[in-house]
Amino acid sequence: MNPKNNSSSPQDRNLPDTSKKKNTRTSSVALTPPYTSKNRFAPLLTLQDNDKTDGTDDEVSSQQSQVRPKIPPIYVYNISDYQNFHTSLSNITFHEFSIVNTKSALKLNMDSIDDYRTATKLFDEYHTYQFPENKQLSVIIRNLPVNISEACIHKELVELKFEVASVTRLQNKFKTPIPIVAVLLSKSSAAIYSLNRLLHCVVAVEQRQPSKGIPQCTNCQRFSHTKKFCHLPPRCVKCAGDHHYSSCPKDINTPPKCVNCLSDHPASYRGCTFYKEISKKKKQL
Numbered sequence: 267m268n269p270k271n272n273s274s275s276p277q278d279r280n281l282p283d284t285s286k287k288k289n290t291r292t293s294s295v296a297l298t299p300p301y302t303s304k305n306r307f308a309p310l311l312t313l314q315d316n317d318k319t320d321g322t323d324d325e326v327s328s329q330q331s332q333v334r335p336k337i338p339p340i341y342v343y344n345i346s347d348y349q350n351f352h353t354s355l356s357n358i359t360f361h362e363f364s365i366v367n368t369k370s371a372l373k374l375n376m377d378s379i380d381d382y383r384t385a386t387k388l389f390d391e392y393h394t395y396q397f398p399e400n401k402q403l404s405v406i407i408r409n410l411p412v413n414i415s416e417a418c419i420h421k422e423l424v425e426l427k428f429e430v431a432s433v434t435r436l437q438n439k440f441k442t443p444i445p446i447v448a449v450l451l452s453k454s455s456a457a458i459y460s461l462n463r464l465l466h467c468v469v470a471v472e473q474r475q476p477s478k479g480i481p482q483c484t485n486c487q488r489f490s491h492t493k494k495f496c497h498l499p500p501r502c503v504k505c506a507g508d509h510h511y512s513s514c515p516k517d518i519n520t521p522p523k524c525v526n527c528l529s530d531h532p533a534s535y536r537g538c539t540f541y542k543e544i545s546k547k548k549k550q551l
């Protein structure tokens with residue numbers, strides 16, 4: 267009798283292990299009030315309504331699982347075997363996640379920062395976005411004469427104790443510098459808005475309006491994400507080859523080729539039919 271019991275106990279112990287994820291969820295539901303389980307099954311709703319749920323109700327805010335930062339989606343490209351893809355994700359995550367099919371990639375919404383970080387290590391070809399809380403301040407400083415260099419402005423701002431990431435002199439459509447610079451700063455540098463003199467120039471600081479166009483990645487030439495968060499192979503803006511434009515072998519007599527529409531213009535050309543189409547769709551939204 268005893269030996270039998272002994273031999274069956276490891277199996278009993280194994281059972282929770284093999285279905286670890288389900289049990290983790292079930293046990294946490296059992297330990298918390300019923301409304302937690304309701305929210306746990308609506309992770310997307312929680313992500314969107316984070317601000318609302320955050321502290322509006324004492325009972326809700328006491329549940330740590332509700333206080334979550336917004337987690338950017340991960341767009342994974344070139345998945346040939348969905349089963350494998352799904353299994354590898356299920357093996358690493360302990361929370362809910364969802365997969366949304368988009369035109370060119372699978373969009374992954376993870377439910378925790380740890381899962382997000384682990385998932386990004388799984389894939390070679392993906393892009394994502396910046397965490398909202400890491401977003402920097404983006405301002406413009408008006409009335410800075412065009413003969414003051416970016417480096418000089420940068421140095422002066424740092425001396426005024428602003429945490430500056432970059433200073434960029436803006437240009438008009440004819441590529442002539444204008445007396446406005448764009449500055450990226452850390453979130454803690456909001457005092458920049460009160461700045462009214464810089465290098466003795468009377469200036470005005472304003473929040474930079476996001477550009478109306480759709481951002482294009484300078485690494486892969488796809489739209490709606492930027493190079494910094496791109497982990498896709500490079501695609502040349504000039505010849506559509508699989509290299510960065512800085513190592514482009516195209517000579518000046520060979521026409522450019524757009525990797526998005528295959529016509530003979532650089533992929534950054536705003537008259538590109540591919541670009542026109544997606545910006546038209548964006549306007550309809």
Ligand SMILES: [Zn+2]
Nearest residue numbers: 483485486496
């Ligand atoms: Zn890219």
Ligand SMILES: [Zn+2]
Nearest residue numbers: 502505507514
């Ligand atoms: Zn090239």
Ligand SMILES: [Zn+2]
Nearest residue numbers: 524527538539
């Ligand atoms: Zn094109």
